[in-house]
Amino acid sequence: MKNTIILTNEQINHKIRRIAYQILEVNSNEKDIILAGIADNGFIFAKKLKNILLDISSINVVLCEVTINKQNTLEQISVSIDSKEYENKSLVLVDDVLNSGTTLIYAIKHFLEVPLKQFKTAVLVNRNHKKYPVKADFKGVSLSTTIENNITVEFKGKKAIAYLD
Numbered sequence: 001m002k003n004t005i006i007l008t009n010e011q012i013n014h015k016i017r018r019i020a021y022q023i024l025e026v027n028s029n030e031k032d033i034i035l036a037g038i039a040d041n042g043f044i045f046a047k048k049l050k051n052i053l054l055d056i057s058s059i060n061v062v063l064c065e066v067t068i069n070k071q072n073t074l075e076q077i078s079v080s081i082d083s084k085e086y087e088n089k090s091l092v093l094v095d096d097v098l099n100s101g102t103t104l105i106y107a108i109k110h111f112l113e114v115p116l117k118q119f120k121t122a123v124l125v126n127r128n129h130k131k132y133p134v135k136a137d138f139k140g141v142s143l144s145t146t147i148e149n150n151i152t153v154e155f156k157g158k159k160a161i162a163y164l165d
Helices: 009-026 041-056 102-111
Strands: 004-007 032-038 060-067 090-098 118-127 138-143 151-156 159-164
Touching: 004 009, 004 118, 004 138, 009 041, 009 118, 009 138, 009 159, 032 041, 032 102, 041 060, 041 090, 041 118, 041 151, 090 102, 090 151, 102 118, 118 151
Parallel strands: 032 060, 032 090, 090 118, 118 138
Antiparallel strands: 004 159, 151 159
């Protein structure tokens, strides 16, 4: 079976830039914003968002890497910064693909243990097969696929591609 390209490198770059502007618009009155990227691809996506946000604004962007076992989401979630750094701040949880919502919902649960000023989610590809009531506030593209389909996003240096396999 052949892979079907969903987003080319150029399209991904456009989507990331658009999402960065949307994040800025929602956080225009904030001095700080936390971008919490789910390892691995979500964190790479968050870094790309940070670079654009720094180019287009004076907002202080703090990156946070979220490590979660996607095969066993009940395991302890770890983050790369202390919870005091995101307490009462605006936080955007970032991942590459929103499939069933399992990873996102458990990551959201982790961040809800600390009072936040605002909480949003951003994904590059949003699938419409949610198992949990979680939504992407910022999304690059939404797709209706079969449950058996798999969407892969590959970030390799400055190149990126998203495809359906």
